[in-house]
Amino acid sequence: MKETPKNLNYLGVDQIYVFGSNLAGKHGAGSAKKATEFFDAEYGNPEGLQGKCYAIPTKDEKIETLPISMITIYVERFLNFVKANPEYDFLVIEIGCMLAGYKPIDIAPLFIRGKHFPNLSLPKSFINVIDALIDGDGYRSRYTVGEKCFVCKEEAYHKVNENVFDDDPIQTRHELTTYLCCKHFQMIMGNFAKKMCDNNKHPSF
Numbered sequence: 001m002k003e004t005p006k007n008l009n010y011l012g013v014d015q016i017y018v019f020g021s022n023l024a025g026k027h028g029a030g031s032a033k034k035a036t037e038f039f040d041a042e043y044g045n046p047e048g049l050q051g052k053c054y055a056i057p058t059k060d061e062k063i064e065t066l067p068i069s070m071i072t073i074y075v076e077r078f079l080n081f082v083k084a085n086p087e088y089d090f091l092v093i094e095i096g097c098m099l100a101g102y103k104p105i106d107i108a109p110l111f112i113r114g115k116h117f118p119n120l121s122l123p124k125s126f127i128n129v130i131d132a133l134i135d136g137d138g139y140r141s142r143y144t145v146g147e148k149c150f151v152c153k154e155e156a157y158h159k160v161n162e163n164v165f166d167d168d169p170i171q172t173r174h175e176l177t178t179y180l181c182c183k184h185f186q187m188i189m190g191n192f193a194k195k196m197c198d199n200n201k202h203p204s205f
């Protein structure tokens, strides 16, 4: 995994600065301000490629922090864009972890799919989290080792976390962590999961 340089004040010809934005497109503070001042981000444009930047929304129209479930969608869209545009080199900074208030442990897992993209750089703090979650080149979380499937008690390859998001009707319930074998993981996640497991990549969520 490539590492985004610290204190990025200069971009090479094909490099793109990837920063956290809000859905109002008000790039007025923090890294978004920097994106506007130095790298031609477009004020009013909340998402996507603009100037020498790519905006990933981490806050809503009222500049309040988005739930991880929403940020996941924007990061997925971003990763698709990275894959489709190999001519650019994308330098992701610690999005979501400054003004939006998340920690790298919350945000970094969203980028796991991009681990082997040659044109993607992530901040050191994200790389550390991803390295801790992943074994070698496979996608099996280290934390599954020694765990048994919750359903059938076979060896577990997947760890599944349930998040209680801000809009959950029952805010007091406990978040659930469980472990699943490949078969039962695929029953929940469908065809996409089968493909991953067949390639010896066993995602955890």
Ligand SMILES: [Zn+2]
Pocket (backbone or CB within 6 Å): 149, 150, 151, 152, 153, 154, 180, 181, 182, 183, 184
């Ligand atoms: Zn099972």
Ligand SMILES: [Zn+2]
Pocket (backbone or CB within 6 Å): 157, 158, 181, 182, 185, 196, 197, 201, 202, 203
């Ligand atoms: Zn699996």
